[in-house]
Amino acid sequence: MSRPANGNGGNRHELPAKTNGSRATNTGDDLDQRILEMEKAVGTVFYRNILREYGRVNPPKLIRDAATKRKVLQVLESATRGFGRLEAVTKRLEPKTVEALLAKIQAPPIDNIADIKTLQSVVLGLEEMAGLSPTHGA
Numbered sequence: 758m759s760r761p762a763n764g765n766g767g768n769r770h771e772l773p774a775k776t777n778g779s780r781a782t783n784t785g786d787d788l789d790q791r792i793l794e795m796e797k798a799v800g801t802v803f804y805r806n807i808l809r810e811y812g813r814v815n816p817p818k819l820i821r822d823a824a825t826k827r828k829v830l831q832v833l834e835s836a837t838r839g840f841g842r843l844e845a846v847t848k849r850l851e852p853k854t855v856e857a858l859l860a861k862i863q864a865p866p867i868d869n870i871a872d873i874k875t876l877q878s879v880v881l882g883l884e885e886m887a888g889l890s891p892t893h894g895a
Contacts, residue, residue, distance in 0.1 A: 788826040792817040795833035799840060806871045807832050832873060839876045843867065846883040858882050 796804040805815065812820045812829045820826045847855055847867065859866065862878055870876050 785823060785826065788823065788830060789817045792826065792830050792833065795830070795837065798837045799833060800868075802869075802871050803836065803876075804833070807836065807873070810872070836873055836876060839873070839880050843876070843880050843883070846880065846887050846889060849887045849889075850883060854886060855883065858886055 792808075799807070807829060808814055808817060811832055812825055814820055817826065817829065820829065855867070858864075859879065862882055864870070864875055864879050867879065870879060
């Protein structure tokens with residue numbers, strides 16, 4: 758269960774390359790390729806967990822329904838934005854503050870975040886501590 762090394766633990770936090778606008782964006786093969794490209798952006802463990810949770814498969818090619826493929830891609834794109842926000846907020850906080858929040862919400866270390874709900878909790882909690890977002894219920 759290791760993630761690609763990049764000097765910052767496991768998550769790569771890189772946005773995948775944009776697809777060529779001349780290609781149809783809703784074909785099964787295009788969706789498969791776009792989903793595959795997301796693995797580098799979110800890390801292997803997170804990626805596989807999303808495929809299992811939302812697509813009920815391991816490789817995206819086994820997802821038969823285009824709507825399900827679009828949902829998996831949407832979740833992965835959202836996670837990529839979330840990891841970008843996480844990276845930005847952790848740069849603003851002391852490492853001890855980050856560790857304290859993770860302990861408070863009983864979250865794993867940042868490099869071991871493996872689901873969207875945990876990612877959301879960590880990002881929102883850290884942003885609140887850093888004064889970057891207003892407190893809101895949800």
